[in-house]
Structure formats: structure tokens, C-alpha cells
Amino acid sequence: MAEGEFKPAAMGVEAAPKPPFRMPVDSDNQATEFWLFSFARPHMSAFHLSWFSFFCCFLSTFAAPPLLPLIRDTLGLTATDIGNAGIASVSGAVFARVAMGTACDLVGPRLASASIILLTTPAVYCSAIIDSASSFLLVRFFTGFSLASFVSTQFWMSSMFSPPKVGLANGVAGGWGNLGGGAVQLLMPLVYEVIRKVGSTPFTAWRVAFFIPGLMQTVSAIAVLAFGQDMPDGNYRKLHKSGDMHKDSFGNVFRHAVTNYRGWILALTYGYCFGVELAVDNIIAQYFYDRFGVKLRTAGFIAASFGMANIISRPGGGLMSDWLSARYGMRGRLWGLWVVQTIGGVLCVVLGAVDYSFGASVAVMILFSFFVQAACGLTFGIVPFVSRRSLGLISGMTGGGGNVGAVLTQVIFFHGSKYKTETGIKYMGLMIIACTLPITLIYFPQWGGMFMGPRPGATxxxxxxxxxxxxxxxxxxxxxxxxxxxxxxxxxGRLGSQSKHTTVPVESSPADV
Known part of the structure; x- marks a missing residue:
């Protein structure tokens, strides 16, 4: 057999002798359990590398907003300049996420993730030398490309974990990565204060502070390259070379992704859960500062609480998706997403309506954050089942939809809008409710949809x-x-799960396997 030829042994469904793993795996060597505090290779090490690298990218992308009063005064930025830069920070990742999905399908999540992180790191460091509104916009635009690492994170988890655990794995990895949006609200002012105390001027201190997220992003990319593994059985290059994995073409991956309507619907709905989350990250601190006259630090803490909710809300959405699947199958996953995201939309409307009360606004915002972020976790409990051949591109389309939603929401309701912020928030909630309705159209012949059961004989x-x-x-x-x-x-669902489901038990193996 010539080198790189697909092995005849791979033609059968029966799995080849399993390499030893520290975790129980299924017939595809995907982990059937989720050991949160383990670094077992390759499954849990991939989990920790993916969420941490995405966390660092989120940190870099939103490192500027907490320091905006200082940057604004130094560069003489107008409200329009700041708004344009906010839009640029999330619009840059739209096409980057689609490209990232394709890269994951063709070269694997390890190289794809490390590449985008390293390519965008210079923009983070360049934030220290900006001197005009245009340079501020450019660094935020190019830094925002790093958010495409979200796609490799979700692809990686979908490749490492078995279907009954994929919602939880995707939810925790995505949620902990998104924590960067909340953590940065606390980290950057703290770093700035430390630098100021050692004798730097405000002009210098905020510039030096950007080296911290830049360094973290660099280290995370090196760690992914050094310790990551694409698939349970090895890296793409090795698997292609040995013939254990078919090397696909861009044309086939692209065609099967864009012709699957389910991917487009999930891209739309994700635009009004994750997209709304990004929009809120950009406006919520300023809203509480302007509307209720709180101190800037207080507004920062409130904004941080919105992002920090990801530590349990998005993982909770993924866990809920798996729990519903275990009882009601794919139909349970679809109903769960529609209900949770619709409730998030209702709470968003309420948030805009209680603008007369500071306490009520904070309470509703926290509830809203849990539901809208849980909807993100529920979304990626469904995405891995849409397509296997084009999993990366479907993930990229969905993730890109999130950024498109963020851009449209900010342009229509907030940036240069005729609406007051509280009115924009109410209308944003109505958009969430409306854009969640298409979930009712998603139908899998073998599992059914929200209102219809599976097609007889479909598998x-x-x-x-x-x-x-x-x-x-x-x-x-x-x-x-x-x-x-x-x-x-x-x-x-329960009725469809009567056939045998095989789990390969844990085998004795070296600690580094």
C-alpha cells in the first residue's frame, strides 16, 4: 500500500484495536465521560488547551473597553470613534470564523487554532503604540480576528467527546473561554493601577498594560502547538500520512456545509444569543454609568458580572442539552434551545423596561445573562449533529452568525441610533424572540423536530x-x-436508544497517554 493511501482496514465499521486511554471511550475513541479537573491526554488536555486559548483571545479583544476613559483622553476619541472601534472588534471575526471552520476540517483544530492566535498577537502588542482614532480602530479590528479560535474550540471538543457528552464539553469550553469578557473588566484596571504604582505616568501605564493580554495569547498558542492533539488517535498530518484518515477537499467540505439549511438556521439564532452577548459587553458598562450615575468602577463590576456568569451559564446550557437528549433525544435539545433563548429575549425586553430602577436593572441583567449564555451552550449541543464531513465549516458558519448578529444589533439599536439605550435594549429583546422562531423548522429525518417525529425507516x-x-x-x-x-x-430519545451502545472501558496505561 502506498504511503498516504486510505487503509482497507478503515473501510469497516468495526473499530481497530484500541490504543490505551485513561478515560473510557466509545467505538470512535471519543471520551464518554467528562473529567473536569483532569488533564488526561488527549481528551482533557485538549479541553483545557482549547478553553484557555479562547479565554486569552477574548481577553485581548476586549482589553480596550475597561481603559477607554484613559485611551479616549489620550487620543482625543469621540463617541463615534469609540462606537466604530467596538463594531470593528466583533466584525473582524465574521469571515475569520468561517475560514477557521474550513481550516479545522482540512488541517485540524491544533494548527488552525495556533495559527490564528499567533497571527493576531502582533495587533495586541501594537495597541501599546496607537496614536490616533484610525490606529485604535485597526488594532481592535485585527485583534478581533482572534475570536475565530472559538470555532476551533468547539470543533476540538466535538472531535474528542462522545455524543452524550458533547453538549457539556462544548458548553464548558465555550463558557470558560467567554469568561475572558468578564475577567478583562477586572484585570486591565488592576494591571494599570499596578503599573501606575511603580512610577509610570497614565500615558505610559495603559499602553504597557496591553502587553499582559498579548503575552498570555502568545503563551496559549505555544501550549496548543506543544501539547495539543487534533483527534483521539493523533494529529491530522500523521493520520493522513498513515492512511487512517481521509484527506478531504475544500470543495466537498464547502458544498455539504452551505447546502445544509440547519446550519444557516443555527447561524441566525446564534446571532441573537452570542451576538447579543457581544453587543451587551460593549454597551452595558456605559449604560449603567450614564443612566444611573454610578461610579466608573461600579459600572465595570456590573459589566464584569454579565461576562463572568459564563462560568456556569453556558456550561449549564450544554449540560441541559445533554440531559434533555438523554430523555427526549434531539427533539429535547431543540425544544430546550427555543425555550431558553425565548425566555432570554423576554428578560431583555424587561431589562429595557425597568430603566427607572437601578436594583431591578441589575437583577434582571443577571437573570438575562444566564439565559442568553445558556442558549449559546444549547446551540452547540446541536451543531455537532448537523454534519460530520463539514463539522468545522458548520461550526464556523454558526460562530460567524454570532458576530454578524453583534454587528447588526450595535448598528441598528445602539451605535448612532435614534433610540435611547434602554429603548434599544427592549427592541433587541424583541429581535431575540423573533429570530429564535426558525428553530421550529429544524428537522432531522432520523430523530424528528420540535413538532414532528422521525421519518419511518430513517437512520x-x-x-x-x-x-x-x-x-x-x-x-x-x-x-x-x-x-x-x-x-x-x-x-x-429513550425509545430510540434500545440498541446497544458500546463504551470501551478504561485500560491501564501510562500517565501521559
């Missing part, structure tokens, strides 16, 4: 096999999809 294997030609199936290129279909048996 998950048939659903995923349709992405492969007869010739490709004959060569065994679809073997991984067939194994995933077998491991997705619980998506049919």
Missing part, C-alpha cells in the same frame, strides 16, 4: 452517508461517520 447512518458518494463509501471514507451515527443512538 442516522443514512443521514450522514448522504454526504459521501457511493465510490467514497466503497473505499471506507465514511467509516468515522458511521461510527458517530452508532454512538448517536440516544438522539432518538
Amino acid at each position: 442516522a447512518e443514512d443521514y450522514y452517508n448522504r454526504e459521501w458518494t457511493a465510490q467514497e463509501r466503497e473505499k471506507g471514507y465514511n467509516a468515522g461517520c458511521v461510527r458517530f451515527a452508532e454512538n448517536s443512538v440516544l438522539e432518538g
Whole structure:
């Protein structure tokens, strides 16, 4: 057999002898348990590397807002300049996320993630030397590209964890990464104060402070390259070379992604959960400062609490998705997303309506943050099942939809808008409710949808096999999809889970396996 030729052994559905893992795995070597505080390779090490690298990128992207009063005074920025820069920070990642998804499908999440992180790091360091409104906008725009690492995070978790645990893994990794949006509200003022106390002037201190997120981002990329692994069985390059994995083409990946309507619906709905979260990150501190006259530090703490809710809200959404799946299958995942995101929209409307009360506004904002962030976790409890051949690009489309939603929301309701901020918040809530309705149209023939059961005789294997030609199936290129279909048996609900679900027990193995 020539080097790189796909192995005949991979043609069968039966798994080859399993390499030893410290965690129990299924027939596709995906972990069937989630050990949060473990660094077991390759599953849990990939989890910790992915969430931390995304956390660092979120930190860098939103490092400027907490220091805006200082940056504004130094550079003479207007409200329009600040608004444009805020939009630039999230718009840069729209196409970057789609490109990242394709890169994950073709070269693997390890190289894709490290590449975007290292390519955007110079922009973070350049934040220390900006001297005009245009340079401020440019560094925020290019730094925002790093948010595309979210796609590699979700792709990586979807490749490492079995279907019954993929919602939880995606939710925790995404939620802990998004913590960067809250942590940065506390970190950057603290770093600035420390630098000031050692003798720097305000002009110098805020510039030096940007080296902290820049350094963290650099270290995270090096760690991903040094300690990460694309798949449970190895890195893409090794698997392609050995013939254990089919090397796909961009055309096939692209075609199967853009022709799957479910991906477009999830991109739209994600635009009004994660997109709203990004928009709120940019406006909430200023809203409380202006509307209620609180101190800047108090407004910062309130804004930080919105982002910090991700530590439990997004993971909670992922856990809820898996819990609903175990009882009601894919239909439970869809109903859960629609209900939670709709409640988030209602609470957003209420937040805009209680602008007369500081206490009520804070309380409603905290409730709103839990629901809108949980909806993000619920979304990526569904995404891994839309397509296996184009999983990365589907993830990228969904993630990119989040950034598009953020840009549109800020442009329509906040930046240069005729509406007061509280009015914009109410209308944003109505948009959440309206843009969540298309979830009712998502239907999987083998599992059903919100209002319709599965099609008689339809199977998950048939659903995923349709992405492969007869010739490709004959060569065994679809073997991984067939194994995933077998491991997705619980998506049919309790009645659909009567067939055997195999878990490979933990084997004795060296600690570094």
C-alpha cells in the first residue's frame, strides 16, 4: 500500500484495536465521560488547551473597553470613534470564523487554532503604540480576528467527546473561554493601577498594560502547538500520512456545509444569543454609568458580572442539552434551545423596561445573562449533529452568525441610533424572540423536530452517508461517520436508544497517554 493511501482496514465499521486511554471511550475513541479537573491526554488536555486559548483571545479583544476613559483622553476619541472601534472588534471575526471552520476540517483544530492566535498577537502588542482614532480602530479590528479560535474550540471538543457528552464539553469550553469578557473588566484596571504604582505616568501605564493580554495569547498558542492533539488517535498530518484518515477537499467540505439549511438556521439564532452577548459587553458598562450615575468602577463590576456568569451559564446550557437528549433525544435539545433563548429575549425586553430602577436593572441583567449564555451552550449541543464531513465549516458558519448578529444589533439599536439605550435594549429583546422562531423548522429525518417525529425507516447512518458518494463509501471514507451515527443512538430519545451502545472501558496505561 502506498504511503498516504486510505487503509482497507478503515473501510469497516468495526473499530481497530484500541490504543490505551485513561478515560473510557466509545467505538470512535471519543471520551464518554467528562473529567473536569483532569488533564488526561488527549481528551482533557485538549479541553483545557482549547478553553484557555479562547479565554486569552477574548481577553485581548476586549482589553480596550475597561481603559477607554484613559485611551479616549489620550487620543482625543469621540463617541463615534469609540462606537466604530467596538463594531470593528466583533466584525473582524465574521469571515475569520468561517475560514477557521474550513481550516479545522482540512488541517485540524491544533494548527488552525495556533495559527490564528499567533497571527493576531502582533495587533495586541501594537495597541501599546496607537496614536490616533484610525490606529485604535485597526488594532481592535485585527485583534478581533482572534475570536475565530472559538470555532476551533468547539470543533476540538466535538472531535474528542462522545455524543452524550458533547453538549457539556462544548458548553464548558465555550463558557470558560467567554469568561475572558468578564475577567478583562477586572484585570486591565488592576494591571494599570499596578503599573501606575511603580512610577509610570497614565500615558505610559495603559499602553504597557496591553502587553499582559498579548503575552498570555502568545503563551496559549505555544501550549496548543506543544501539547495539543487534533483527534483521539493523533494529529491530522500523521493520520493522513498513515492512511487512517481521509484527506478531504475544500470543495466537498464547502458544498455539504452551505447546502445544509440547519446550519444557516443555527447561524441566525446564534446571532441573537452570542451576538447579543457581544453587543451587551460593549454597551452595558456605559449604560449603567450614564443612566444611573454610578461610579466608573461600579459600572465595570456590573459589566464584569454579565461576562463572568459564563462560568456556569453556558456550561449549564450544554449540560441541559445533554440531559434533555438523554430523555427526549434531539427533539429535547431543540425544544430546550427555543425555550431558553425565548425566555432570554423576554428578560431583555424587561431589562429595557425597568430603566427607572437601578436594583431591578441589575437583577434582571443577571437573570438575562444566564439565559442568553445558556442558549449559546444549547446551540452547540446541536451543531455537532448537523454534519460530520463539514463539522468545522458548520461550526464556523454558526460562530460567524454570532458576530454578524453583534454587528447588526450595535448598528441598528445602539451605535448612532435614534433610540435611547434602554429603548434599544427592549427592541433587541424583541429581535431575540423573533429570530429564535426558525428553530421550529429544524428537522432531522432520523430523530424528528420540535413538532414532528422521525421519518419511518430513517437512520442516522443514512443521514450522514448522504454526504459521501457511493465510490467514497466503497473505499471506507465514511467509516468515522458511521461510527458517530452508532454512538448517536440516544438522539432518538429513550425509545430510540434500545440498541446497544458500546463504551470501551478504561485500560491501564501510562500517565501521559
